[in-house]
Amino acid sequence: MSEKNREGKRTARERLAEEREKQKSAEKRRRVLIVGGAVVCVLALAAVIGVLAAGSGKDDTDTAGPVTAPSGANGxxxxxxxxxxxxxxxxxxxxxxxxxxxxxxxxxxxxxxxxxxxxxxxxxxxxxxxxxxxxxxxxxxxxxxxxxxxxxxxxxxxxxxxxxxxxxxxxxxxxxxxxxxxxxxxxxxxxxxxxxxxxxxxxxxxxxxxxxxxxxxxxxxxxxxxxxxxxxxxxxxxxxxxxxxxxxxxxxxxxxx
The missing domain is CATH 3.40.30.10 (Glutaredoxin)
Structure with missing residues (x-):
């Protein structure tokens, strides 16, 4: 095999290895984005639930407790x-x-x-x-x-x-x-x-x-x-x-x- 052919095969192998590395990197980034997006969604959902819970109890916060009518109240x-x-x-x-x-x-x-x-x-x-x-x-x-x-x-x-x-x-x-x-x-x-x-x-x-x-x-x-x-x-x-x-x-x- 000539030196030229050996160099061509080596270059092809290197290109294939580089392509595989690129695919691995892309797959890794995709997994990171999926996991990260899931975390963001969970945090956003938790924030929404927190806001709803706070809002649902807001009207009762300052008025919780027994109803004490003033003396003489009627009706x-x-x-x-x-x-x-x-x-x-x-x-x-x-x-x-x-x-x-x-x-x-x-x-x-x-x-x-x-x-x-x-x-x-x-x-x-x-x-x-x-x-x-x-x-x-x-x-x-x-x-x-x-x-x-x-x-x-x-x-x-x-x-x-x-x-x-x-x-x-x-x-x-x-x-x-x-x-x-x-x-x-x-x-x-x-x-x-x-x-x-x-x-x-x-x-x-x-x-x-x-x-x-x-x-x-x-x-x-x-x-x-x-x-x-x-x-x-x-x-x-x-x-x-x-x-x-x-x-x-x-x-x-x-x-x-």
Whole structure:
């Protein structure tokens, strides 16, 4: 065999060996990519499961525990805070959120009239507390303020503290009521409310689960938003002709009937 032929066969063998090495390297890279991709998929799946698990428990995190209604609460499942005399012939049912600007507008316009009618024994009001803004805007100010208001009910100071919260309502995007210290500070505006018992009730979130149940009742009630105001079962907030004077007239007519 000539030197030229031997060189040709050696070159062919080398080319074949190189091709085999390339195939081995390619196969190795393919296995690495498959295994790596599987790891990424598992990690991604674990991340998704983690997010879903966190999301599914989010609403219950701050409201887990026994449902403790404030003293004097009445109505179905004791979810209403009553104000006024039980003997009143007219009942005003009010669904409110302490972070809700429209609720503040309603309170500012009707506060004096409602006080006049409840003080005279012609009207009783049943307040239901919702946390709509917490759900829409994020934060916990609606929940924290509602719990504090329920604590005030336990101290016999709900009407005054209710009014203080609305008079001092922060802007809708400002979750200032999430700070228990702010709620306690505002309690100082109500004579006799800022006590160790009230502070502990606020800090412990004693009525958080009760507020959560109240909000569930609001969501399942088919209401369009807060405030929802019903006079003897009729939605008067949707009445474009309603005024404080008309409310007073309707209550007095029912009282005289």
């Amino acid at each position: 179905e499942d004791s979810l209403a805070i009553p104000v006024g005399k039980e003997s009143a012939k007219s009942t005003l049912t009010v669904w409110e959120d302490f972070r809700c600007p429209a609720c503040k507008s309603f309170e500012d316009a009707y506060r004096a009239t409602i006080h006049e009618l409840t003080d005279s024994g012609q009207l009783k009001v049943e307040y239901h507390l919702a946390t709509l803004i917490d759900g829409n805007m994020g934060g916990s100010g609606s929940l924290r303020a509602a719990n504090a208001a329920a604590c005030a009910q336990g101290a016999g100071k709900f009407p005054a503290y209710h009014d203080v919260l609305f008079r001092n309502q922060p802007p809708e995007t400002d979750d200032a009521f999430a700070d228990n210290g702010k709620l306690v500070e505002l309690a100082g505006k109500v004579d006799g409310l800022d006590t160790p018992a009230f502070r502990q009730c606020v800090d412990d979130g004693t009525h958080d689960s009760w507020v959560a149940e109240s909000n569930k009742a609001f969501q399942s009630g088919g209401f369009s938003g807060t405030p929802t105001v019903l006079l003897n079962g009729k939605n008067i907030y949707q009445d474009q002709t309603m005024t404080p004077a008309k409310l007073k007239q309707l209550v007095r007519q029912a009282d005289a009937a």
